[in-house]
Structures are given as C-alpha cells and as structure tokens.
Amino acid sequence: MRPLKVAVLGCGSVGSQVVRLLQEQSDDLAARIGAPVELAGVAVRRLDAPREVEVPEELLTTDAIGLVTREDIDLVVEVIGGIEPARTLILAALDNGASVVTANKALLAEDGPTLFEAAEKAGRDLYFEAAVAGAIPILRPLRESLAGDKVTRVLGIVNGTTNFILDKMDTSGAGFADALSEAQALGYAEADPTADVEGFDAAAKAAILASLAFHTRVTAADVHREGISDVTAADVASARDMGSVVKLLAICELRDGAVSARVHPAMIPASHPLASVRGAYNAVFVESEAAGQLMFYGPGAGGSPTASAVLGDLVTVARNRLAGTRGAGESAYAARELLPMGETVTSYHVQLDVDDRAGVLAAVANAFADQGVSIQTVRQEGRGADAQLVVVSHPARDAQLAATVEHLRNMDIVRDVTSVMRVEGAE
Template identity: 75%
Template sequence: MPRSPMRAAPTEAMGFAMRTEPLKVALLGCGVVGSEVARLMTANAADLAARVGVPLELAGIAVRRPNRQREVPGVAPELFTTDAEALVKRDDVDLVIEVIGGIEPSRALILAALESGKSVVSANKALLAEDGATLYQAAEKHGADLYYEAAVAGAIPLLRPLRESLVGDRVSRVLGIVNGTTNFILDRMDTTGAGFTEALEEATSLGYAEADPTADVEGFDAAAKAAILAGLAFHTRVTASDVHREGITEVTAADIASARAMNSVVKLLAICEVDPVAGKVSARVHPAMIPRSHPLAGVREAYNAVFIESESAGQLMFYGPGAGGSPTASAVLGDLVAIARNKMTGRRGPGESAYAGLTVRPVGEARTRYHISLDVDDKPGVLSAVAGIFAEQDVSIATVRQSGRGPDATLVIVTHLAPDAALTATVARLRALDFVRDVSSVMRVESE
C-alpha cells in the first residue's frame, strides 16, 4: 500500500509566513484569577512558548486600582494600567484575556477587542449568559476567536467537549453540580447537621463564599452556567433569563433530614434537557433530592460534577474543582494556547452553533417528582382528602408515610413524574386545606 503523503505544515499549505516574534497578550483584571493567570504565564513561559511556537508575552494588565499592592512574581510594575480600553486597542496586542467579570465594562472591552480582530479568552459567565450572541456575532464578523472554558466549572474540561468532541453526537441531557459554594454548604448541612446560616459562615471563612454570596446561594451563578451549557448542548440560544432559578436559602435542616430518611442527599442541580419531538429545550436550577447511590451524591466540599447524556457516547461524567484562582487560571491558559495556535496558523476555532433554534420550554412543562411534607390534623379522612387533591391534578402518588400523632402528625408524600405546573398547583391546593397546618417542605426529587 502506498504511503500517505505527509501533511504539509500550516505555513506551506495555507500560505502563511511563519511568525517568530512573540504574541502579545492583554490581561483585563488582576484579582484572584487574573493574578494567577499572570503568574502562570511568567512561570511557565518556556512551556507555553513550546506549545504555541512563539513566546506569549504580557503587553499590559488592566486594573481598577493601580496603587493596590499586588504580588505577582515576574510581572513588572510598569505593565499595570487603569486604561483598559487603550490597552485593548493597542496595535501591538494580539490576544486578550478578560477576567474582570460583570456586564460592563467587560462587554465593551471584549467587543472592542473582537472588532479589531483580536481573539478573546473570557471567564465571564454572566456576560456570556446574557449577551453571548452579540459577542459571537462580533467574533464571526471580524474573524476572531471567542473561547470561554473557564466560565463554567473552573478547571474541568467541559465546554470544549460540548463544542468540539461531541459535535458529531446528539446530546439529550446535561445534569450537574456547577456551583462549589452551594455544594459546600449543602454538604456541610448533610454531614455535620449544621444549619444554612452556620454552613454559609464556614464557607465564607474558608474563602468559598463571597462577602455578598447572593449570586451563589440564590442560584444566579448556576443559572448563568446552565444557560451556557444548554446553548452549547442543544445548538440553541439560551439566556440566563430563560433558566428557571431557585436557590438554597430556603433549604432547612428538616429538608436535609427528610432526604436522609429516603437515603438521599440535597444538591443544587443544573438540569438541561431537550425534547426533539416537541422542538423544545428546558433549563432549570433548583435544589433536589438525589439517591445516595447516584454519583452526584458523592460530590463533596466545593467540587463540581456534570453528567452529559448523548445518543452515541452514552453517559459521560466530568468532575473536579469548579472554582478558585489556580483551577480557573488553568482553563484560561488552555484557551489562550488554543487561540494562540489558531493565530499562528490562520485558523479559527468553533463559533456559535445556534442552528437548531429550538423553543425554550417553561418550567411548568418540565416533568419532575416532588417530595412534600405536610403538618396535618390527626383525624380520620385526612389522608383520603389529601389523596383526592393529588388526583384532581392528575398527579400520581409513589409513596406516602405518616409519622407522629396528635399535634405532631406529619404526612410525607413522594410523587411519580408529573408536569411541574400540576405539582405546583397541587401544593397550592394543599396549603388551602383547613386540616393542613403547614406545608413544611417541598422539594423536587431526581432519581436518574
């Protein structure tokens, strides 16, 4: 058999002159992640140069407070600047890294970079979930790359498999833990018996929670990540506002105890699904009980884990540290090497894939199961009346358990799969019953 001809080098095949001078990188932001990116770029300069083909040099680091003391070994003080816009627009800058976060000025700076043909690496999940389409369009129009592996699940290689490795497959479901702060809190509540406030205080003291933890504990962070995951998995534009969001602030010690009685744990889950027949996708973030036998139940501390289910590859699991300076910087540098290689060869990475254009399904149409705990009067006829309410909404009961007597009587009910809207209506009807003193716990149950 004749030997295949050797593949021509990119410069031969594509007519590009081999570049020998360094690629200059503008770094926007020098907080926990940015300072680690700068440190690693300096410490690993030789390795990065070998992997790209030319050195990667910091052209400048944009910061808000130039007089703040920063210890970034190997980074000259004169590289720091407060004029991020001027840095991005400099003619000698080839590539841009954005780790500022937030919507503005990040959006304006990224657009300025892309519009000048400079490829961008971003870790900005909030911006990508709100207005990723605009950034994609700018990258496409001006022949630049937009990479953002670090925006979801820190160091875990997750987005690139969705964008590239599974592009020939059909993804049906994405299920996972994508916020380390909430996972730490729920894990502490389960393993130590701590209440929410106590567990949050510990998370803050260890640096897992911000001074203002709202984005984490109310589910905003996870919802932004779910939007990005759903968009990539199902080739449809999904924004954070499309994601049904519930946080963990209402999770109580009683909820944790109820889960334990079912041999389950409570996790804040991001769940993204597609119904190809109906032409709809759904994305939701909420606490849910999962069996202790489920692999996600064993995800401890501030770790993340995501399941991807696809037609051909089957079920894949991605696990690792989902936040922190070093893990996130690792993902940023992986993207930096990728866009630098593309720059060297004149190629481009994958752009937006939204060809499917599916409709986003409201959470009321999603099929799920509920765990409901009712404080009820201890008298004949209560159980049958409660069952009648479920029947009215066409919700089937899987199990029912009564504990306590007299003023301590409690009914714990777990349903079969039903539309979320029907389950919500059932709970509303139960609250209105005279013999139901309180609906003390309502939580979804994920069994698969």
C-alpha cells in the same frame, strides 16, 4: 518568530494566576504553541492595589481600552467579570483584530450572541472554557468532542459555595445560616453571597451549558432559578431518611424537541454519581444518544484552577492565530423552543403537618389525583399534634405539582405544608 502579545484585563484572584502561569511557563507555552507568548500589559483598576503575584510596573495600566486597541496586541484575556466594562472591552478587542479568551459567565449568559457575532465579523476566536466549572473541561467537550452526537441532558453541580453549604448541612446537621457562616470564614462564600446562594451564578452557567448542548440561544433570563436559602436542616434530614442528599442542580434537557433549563435545590438518590460530590467541588453529568453517560468532576472555582482553563484556551487560540484559522463559533442553528418551568417534568417531595384522624390520607391522595398526579410513596410520621405525611410523587408537569401543593395549603385537614422540594435522578 515574532512573539504573540497578550493583554490581560484584571489582576484579581484569577488574573494574577494567569499572569503567574504566563511568566513561569513561558518556555513550555512557546513549545506547545510554536511561537513565544509575551505578556504585553495588565489592565487594573488601581495601580497601587495589593496583588497575589508581582507584576512589572511597566506592564500595569489603568487604561484598559487603550491596551486592547494597541496595534501589537494579538490575544486578550478578560477576567474582570460583570457586564460593563467587560462587554465594551471585548468588543473593542475583537474589532481591533485580537482574539479573546474570557471567563465571564454573566456576560456570556446575558449577551453572548453579540460577542459571537463580533468574533465572526472579525474572523477571530472567542473562547470561554473557564466560564463554567473552573478547571473542569466541560465546554469544549460539548462544543467539539460531542459535536457529532445528540446531547439529551446536562445535570450538574456548578457552584462550589452552595455545594459546600449543603454538604455541611448534610454531614453535620447544621442549619443554613451556620453552614453559610462557615463557608464565609473559609473563603468559599463572599461577604454578600447572594449570587451564589440565590442561584444567579448557577443560572448563568446553566444558560451557557444549554446553549452549547442544544445548539439554541439560551440566556440567564430563560433559566428558572431557585436558591438554597430556604433549605432547612429538616429538609436535609428528610432527604437522608429516604436515602437521598440535597444538591443545588443546574438541569438542562430536551423534552419533545424543546429545551428546558432550570436551577433549583433537589433531592437525588445517594447512589447517583453527583451525590458523592462533596465540599466546594463541581461535577457535570452529561447524557447523549451515542456516548451514553459521561461525568466531569473537579475544582469548580479558585484562582489557579480557573487560570488553568484560561491558559488552555489561550494555547488553542494562539495556535489558531499562527495557523491563520479560527475555532468553532456560536452554534445556534437548532433554535429550539424554550419550555416554561410549568411544562417541565419532575417529581415532588412534599411534607405536610396534618390532622391525625381517619380520612386524611385519602383526602391528600385525592388532592394529587385531582391534578392528574400519581403518588409514588407516602408515609406518616408522628401522632396527634405531631402527625406528618411525607409524599413523593411520580413525575408530572411542574404546573400540575405546583397546583397540587396550592390545593393542599388550602385544605382544612392540612395545618401546614412544611417542605416542598423536587426529586431528580431517580428514573
């Protein structure tokens, strides 16, 4: 049987591991697929760049578009990342009749419909398990295993860098800057960590999760995004005092038939399954009507784990190719309304520096009541100039809670609103 020929775009930390696995596991892959798989070419930016694995010189090329449009290419693996030239190369590959496996979360979250439409038109597969949570199989369960169920909520830690930083702040008492420096020294954070610590990476993944879970087109621009750069050691300590931990969460849920998608730091009870996710690990918690609660956990990044997910997709796509079939395409039939952040229901943890005198507590309670927000707990810490109130609200619309905080900032008895953080997972 003619070997299926694979082109790999990119040979960085993920691409090099994809090449290694294709070479080392060629016999097993052939047995699982039903035909040999042959590495036909690897597109790189520079031929002389150092690489983690040895790639035969005759396979390397800087002509990526020439590689993906070769007549003999059956499968294309895109692990370049970014929007361009990845989009142009994927579209060219599909138009040329190749099926595509990609790990490109940013592109899928920005322009997924264009890629899905091109795959549909070409009658080819577009698979992307590696785009979210590395080696953790989460997208295929949403696409296939839970296709007969109604998913109501997806709650996840989908960025290992931020989870490492917040975990270090919790276990050592370190501030954000020190924890970030350690993450960079260990290779968990980039020299420019903006995409991770400001939530851009997690927002792209949240868009993909929400699109699959709720059969609705959701882009990264539709996801409310807040990062962790403003989280302080005091915030983490306050969470610990109330039996909680701080995590950067991607939260996608159905509310009255509409879709809410958001990324922000939040306090979750120490008893919640996500609270025990430590270091740079990822986990995704799924709730559905029939299956109930499911949790997916594992390494969410890194060359080898991500390459594992890529190879899993490659095997499936190759089997489909041999059988003359294709897997599930885009499912956006529901076309649900997207809720703005102000309509999202959540709870707030608010810490205030206040005057230590009679009537302060009543005035603060009235500020919440004026916006229709009820208080779950309140406690005072310190006396005199050090007096603080810590208030946790019952669930309410985010717009009501934001208006309450703004009111508090303008009250004479409130010297400062020192911390505002959402509380999740306590229902």
